[in-house]
C-alpha cells in the first residue's frame with residue numbers, strides 16, 4: 268500500500284484502533300464496508316467484528332470483498348456486546364493484536380461492536396477513538412435522548428439519510444439535536460449513496476490517523492466504566508477498579524500505551 272502517501276510517512280507505533288458502536292441495524296457493518304472501499308487503496312486496514320452467536324458481520328464484509336478475507340476477523344461474544352468492548356476486552360484485544368502481528372504494519376483496525384443499546388461504548392483500553400452510529404429509521408428523536416455514545420463518541424453518525432423522506436425524519440433537525448447533545452462535537456449525516464458524505468467520513472478517518480501518528484490524539488472514555496475486579500498475580504481476586512477518569516486502561520497504564 269501507499270506508505271509514501273498522505274496522511275503521514277512516519278511509522279506509527281501501532282495501528283489506529285477505531286471502534287464503531289450503535290444500536291442494532293443502524294448500519295455499522297455497512298459503514299465499515301464503506302470506509303474500507305474508500306480507504307483500502309491508500310491505507311493498510313484490518314477489521315474485527317463482534318457478534319453474539321455468529322460470525323455473520325465478518326462473513327458479510329468478506330463477501331462484500333472490501334478487504335482480503337483474512338484481514339477480517341470475527342469475535343463471538345456469547346454475551347451482550349458491551350461485555351466484550353468494555354467490561355472485559357481481552358478477546359477483542361487479542362484479535363486486534365493478532366491482526367496487527369499478522370499484517371504488520373497496519374494503519375487502521377476497525378472494530379465493530381455487536382448492536383447494543385444507547386449505553387454501550389468502547390473502553391479506551393481497546394480503541395483509540397470511536398464512532399457511534401444512529402440511523403434516521405430509528406426515529407428523529409433518538410439523537411435528543413443522549414447517552415454516552417451520542418454525547419461523547421469522537422464522531423456521531425446519523426446514518427441512512429437517503430431513507431429520511433420515507434420515514435418522515437428531517438435530517439437537519441436530527442443533526443442539530445445531536446449537535447446540541449454533543450456540545451459541539453462533530454456530527455456527520457451519512458448515506459452510502461451520498462458520495463460527499465462518504466468522502467467526509469474518509470477525511471475524518473485520515474485526519475484522526477494523522478493525529479494518532481503525531482501523538483496528539485488522546486483517547487477519551489465516553490462513559491464511566493463499570494466497577495470491576497482484576498485477578499491478582501496468584502490468581503485470586505485483586506483490587507476493585509473503577510477507572511472512571513477515562514484516561515487509564517485495564518492494566519493501569521495510560522490507555523494509549525498498548526504496544
Ligand SMILES: Nc1nc2c(ncn2[C@@H]2O[C@H](COP(=O)(O)OP(=O)(O)OP(=O)(O)O)[C@@H](O)[C@H]2O)c(=O)[nH]1
Pocket residue numbers: 290291292293294295296297298324381382383426427428429430457458459460
Ligand atoms: N438505505 C440505506 N440502507 C442502509 C445504509 N447503510 C446500511 N443500510 C442497510 O441497513 C441494514 C442494516 O445494516 P448493517 O450494516 O447490517 O447494520 P449493523 O448496525 O451492522 O447491524 P447489526 O450488526 O445487526 O447491529 C442493511 O439492510 C443495510 O443494507 C444506507 O446508507 N442507506
